[in-house]
Amino acid sequence: MARSARLLIVGLILTIHLSPFTLQAQDSTYARRIIRDLSSEEMFGRGMQNRGDSIAADYLRTELMANGVKPLCKNYFQYFRFPKTRTKPPIVNAGYVSQNVCGYIPGEVDTMIVFTAHYEHLGMSGDTIFYGAHDNASGTAAVMDLARMANLQRGQYTYVFLLFGGEESGLVGSHYFVDNPLIQLSKVKLLVNIDLFCGGDEGLMVVNANSRETSPYVDLLQQINDVHSYTPKVARRDNAANSDHYWFTSECPAIFLYTLGGPFGGYHSPTDTCDGCGLGNYHRLMTLLRAFLEQL
Ligand SMILES: [Zn+2]
Numbered sequence: 001m002a003r004s005a006r007l008l009i010v011g012l013i014l015t016i017h018l019s020p021f022t023l024q025a026q027d028s029t030y031a032r033r034i035i036r037d038l039s040s041e042e043m044f045g046r047g048m049q050n051r052g053d054s055i056a057a058d059y060l061r062t063e064l065m066a067n068g069v070k071p072l073c074k075n076y077f078q079y080f081r082f083p084k085t086r087t088k089p090p091i092v093n094a095g096y097v098s099q100n101v102c103g104y105i106p107g108e109v110d111t112m113i114v115f116t117a118h119y120e121h122l123g124m125s126g127d128t129i130f131y132g133a134h135d136n137a138s139g140t141a142a143v144m145d146l147a148r149m150a151n152l153q154r155g156q157y158t159y160v161f162l163l164f165g166g167e168e169s170g171l172v173g174s175h176y177f178v179d180n181p182l183i184q185l186s187k188v189k190l191l192v193n194i195d196l197f198c199g200g201d202e203g204l205m206v207v208n209a210n211s212r213e214t215s216p217y218v219d220l221l222q223q224i225n226d227v228h229s230y231t232p233k234v235a236r237r238d239n240a241a242n243s244d245h246y247w248f249t250s251e252c253p254a255i256f257l258y259t260l261g262g263p264f265g266g267y268h269s270p271t272d273t274c275d276g277c278g279l280g281n282y283h284r285l286m287t288l289l290r291a292f293l294e295q296l
Pocket of ligand 1: 136
């Protein structure tokens, strides 16, 4: 056998061995359960009212443990305080304590791929619950699904999973994390934030797609999609302070993914329910994401 052929075979074996995202069946059953539970009435819209945010955080911690994800800090929770009172949803009192939920799956090296999503939402206004299925039970579910897969087959990289609180009040939880990091941010190869992941009939948007650090990654994502047409398009935007990736962009390569097009139930409205959250594109979007992660 020629040396190049041998190297090719060794390379293929290594690729299969090193990526946790290959060869695994994927459907939306797991994601649907997470979205249904997070956007149920028992979570009160995952805000300050009835401590819905903490009920959701407890649920996610249990789920991370079931997925073999280890804690990044004591009991997985990094606590922070809200700096300001807000009188419009998300209604919150200054000094109210919430938490980020933080875990990791160790790899062969300490270079990290980080997945983030905000799990809290607008909470309640009077008796009205903002269920927040699309925003952002859906992105949280996608990150939990990636944790589940990473646990089934360990990989080369260390995978970190950060579920933030306080996003809707001005990216409060992620700001606290970047000021008080539980990981060495200089060792992050790429951070992928997912926020709004129902629907997707028109494709996928990547925010912070055009910086020197991130554009090669987004090029790769587009090339994979050009070959396989997993989604109608992978579109690009410059950076914006519109989700939790924002504070990280000065520290490490960080991109933010959200779906384009429906179906979803609403945006910042009580109609944003689990029943309105279409997952017909979920399998193809996750297949694209996994094909991309395999090549990092
Ligand atoms: Zn959001």
